[in-house]
Amino acid sequence: MSSSLQSVSPPLCHLLKWVLKVTLQMKLETVDFKDKLEETKGQINNSIKDLTDGHFENILADNSVNDQTKILVVNAAYFVGKWMKKFSESETKECPFRVNKTDTKPVQMMNMEATFCMGNIDSINCKIIELPFQNKHLSMFILLPKDVEDESTGLEKIEKQLNSESLSQWTNPSTMANAKVKLSIPKFKVEKMIDPKACLENLGLKHIFSEDTSDFSGMSETKGVALSNVVHKVCLEITEDGGDSIEVPGARILQHKDELNADHPFIYIIRHNKTRNIIFFGKFCSP
Known part of the structure; x- marks a missing residue:
């Protein structure tokens, strides 16, 4: 869910409103940061709370906006x-999670035995498995080192080689096959507030944050309008919930059984399968 909010002073282009609403399904609102700052903050927080079914409250911190904010x-x-x-909830058990070579923490571990698409990446001594979601449009890929081999999380070797090309190669169907898998993965929730401003500037978008260099003429007739702030909050929750499908369909079924026990740090990727776009990307290092 995305929302763009602009101060009441620069008038908005009507064509832009239509494009955002109809084509991109984004919500664009004109609000008054200058004279009604606290009221506007409350309006934004309530809107985000409603749109996320109450999961995100007070998304705007005190320093997120001020009376000089133009575009948020x-x-x-x-x-x-x-x-x-x-996953069967009755099969979820508390198990030790190895955060490094010597230390463990308790975690709720979900367990299942079923058919999954799985492979081995010998160059980084790692297993990869695809866990499809119910609508089949999305899948979670887990990259799990066979053991904690370095002095930190055990992910160092994977992280050094991980890029768009290697990921495409590792997830290629020709390098994976369906097999009966005894699967154990943690039940977890990750929530994070991200400041993407530095990332956008590193990508070359420095000019949009400066009134001297920004060009929002297609958005507003007022000169000197710049992007004041970008607020980005994400939450990923992995639970037992799902459908009743017994097997994951595939052309090649290996008769032997394999095992993937994610009881130590791993990388997870949620991908849109048709476009191969990455929706979420992260690493689980500690409960």
């Missing part, structure tokens, strides 16, 4: 995946 972009992403085949 707010993005909130809350994802609760439903698996193609649900």
